[in-house]
Amino acid sequence: MRIAMISEHASPLAALGGVDAGGQNAHVAELASALAADGHELRVYTRRDDPDLPVVTPVGERTEVVHVPAGPAAKLPKDALLPYMAEFASWMADDWRDYAPDVAHAHFWMSGLATVTAARRHDVPTVLTYHALGTVKRRHQGADDTSPAHRIGYERELGRVADRVIVQCQDEIQELVRLGVPRARMTLVPSGVNVERFRPDGPAAPRGERPRILSVGRLVPRKGFEDLIRVLPEVPDAELVIVGGPADTYGRHLLTLAEQCRVADRVRLAGAVPARDMPAWYRSADVVAATPWYEPFGLTPLEAMACGVPVVATAVGGLTDTVVDGVTGDLVPAHDPRGLGLTLRRLLGDPTRRLGYAAAAVDRAVHAYAWPQIAARMSAVYAGVAAIPAVMA
Numbered sequence: 001m002r003i004a005m006i007s008e009h010a011s012p013l014a015a016l017g018g019v020d021a022g023g024q025n026a027h028v029a030e031l032a033s034a035l036a037a038d039g040h041e042l043r044v045y046t047r048r049d050d051p052d053l054p055v056v057t058p059v060g061e062r063t064e065v066v067h068v069p070a071g072p073a074a075k076l077p078k079d080a081l082l083p084y085m086a087e088f089a090s091w092m093a094d095d096w097r098d099y100a101p102d103v104a105h106a107h108f109w110m111s112g113l114a115t116v117t118a119a120r121r122h123d124v125p126t127v128l129t130y131h132a133l134g135t136v137k138r139r140h141q142g143a144d145d146t147s148p149a150h151r152i153g154y155e156r157e158l159g160r161v162a163d164r165v166i167v168q169c170q171d172e173i174q175e176l177v178r179l180g181v182p183r184a185r186m187t188l189v190p191s192g193v194n195v196e197r198f199r200p201d202g203p204a205a206p207r208g209e210r211p212r213i214l215s216v217g218r219l220v221p222r223k224g225f226e227d228l229i230r231v232l233p234e235v236p237d238a239e240l241v242i243v244g245g246p247a248d249t250y251g252r253h254l255l256t257l258a259e260q261c262r263v264a265d266r267v268r269l270a271g272a273v274p275a276r277d278m279p280a281w282y283r284s285a286d287v288v289a290a291t292p293w294y295e296p297f298g299l300t301p302l303e304a305m306a307c308g309v310p311v312v313a314t315a316v317g318g319l320t321d322t323v324v325d326g327v328t329g330d331l332v333p334a335h336d337p338r339g340l341g342l343t344l345r346r347l348l349g350d351p352t353r354r355l356g357y358a359a360a361a362v363d364r365a366v367h368a369y370a371w372p373q374i375a376a377r378m379s380a381v382y383a384g385v386a387a388i389p390a391v392m393a
């Protein structure tokens with residue numbers, strides 16, 4: 001099949017670990033690559049945010065990343081991109097005169113707007129993955145939510161006009177049903193993990209004697225790093241290593257908090273790390289802690305599981321699907337410092353339990369989340385909306 005994939009702010013070629021570059025970039029890159037490996041042809045459309053970027057960058061044999069000129073060729077926060085989506089749609093629709101995709105898969109609601117607009121001109125079937133929802137963001141961030149004013153209304157409408165909505169976890173289904181998107185329009189296909197790269201064997205980042213708790217993510221408050229620093233006094237001896245960027249005022253705030261909690265000697269900010277080095281960081285840890293206040297899917301716990309590392313996670317969003325409580329890791333309620341401290345202390349003090357979790361975690365990652373099978377599920381969805389028999393798709 002010929003697939004157009006649209007990811008307006010999250011380029012599959014971007015460096016990860018910055019404020020607006022994380023899970024969606026990795027997801028789009030991996031999904032595209034797994035679909036191409038399966039014989040599909042892909043064009044991934046993303047906004048041109050640097051004047052030096054060529055319009056088309058070939059990636060591998062059957063994939064091209066297309067940098068769409070829409071708005072200034074400069075980095076902009078994703079919440080500032082809505083005014084450029086009409087231009088994005090019109091450029092892409094012109095491109096489809098020649099490319100003629102069988103299906104267009106939009107990632108994030110703004111891509112959804114551009115995609116349904118362009119798709120109408122050429123009668124292309126559309127698939128939408130939200131990745132994050134305005135209702136959830138508003139609930140947790142309140143006045144700090146910088147999303148454009150009508151995001152929630154757009155998301156509701158897109159859920160009704162896209163030919164198929166891909167949901168990534170059970171929690172997202174509930175949120176969308178509450179929003180007014182009919183359940184029958186949704187298909188659950190979780191994100192995957194690259195189990196060739198994220199595997200238990202291989203080099204590990206250097207470490208000392210202290211038990212290591214690793215936490216990975218963009219340095220933004222909702223990832224819950226502050227909660228981890230606050231409970232560290234309850235977890236004697238352990239060090240907390242935080243991987244992610246950007247290194248700005250929030251990073252300094254975390255270090256000040258560590259001083260106030262008298263654990264500065266046990267907290268280390270490693271900064272943003274290139275994606276290729278991530279497996280080694282996971283392997284260096286005794287436990288990976290993922291303690292966001294909310295999380296649409298959450299790739300980092302899954303990557304840790306694939307590397308054979310037990311996970312302590314907050315029971316929110318996609319984490320309640322990926323982490324099996326008491327089997328591959330421990331789930332704790334969000335904002336429960338007592339529970340979090342106790343769980344980390346207990347797990348770090350119990351090597352047998354960690355070994356059991358590690359083995360089950362690798363097994364679950366490989367059998368339920370490896371990219372080839374996730375891509376196969378996705379191409380079955382594409383074949384369905386494009387009305388192409390699955391054997392030919």
Ligand code: UDP
Pocket residue numbers: 016017021022023024026216217218243244245271272273274275276278297298299300301303
């Ligand atoms: N990541 C990375 N370098 C970093 C921090 C994160 O490569 O310094 C990657 C990480 O391995 C994962 C992604 O960024 O693939 C983060 O995805 P997740 O779904 O956990 O969070 P999001 O950024 O989508 O909120």
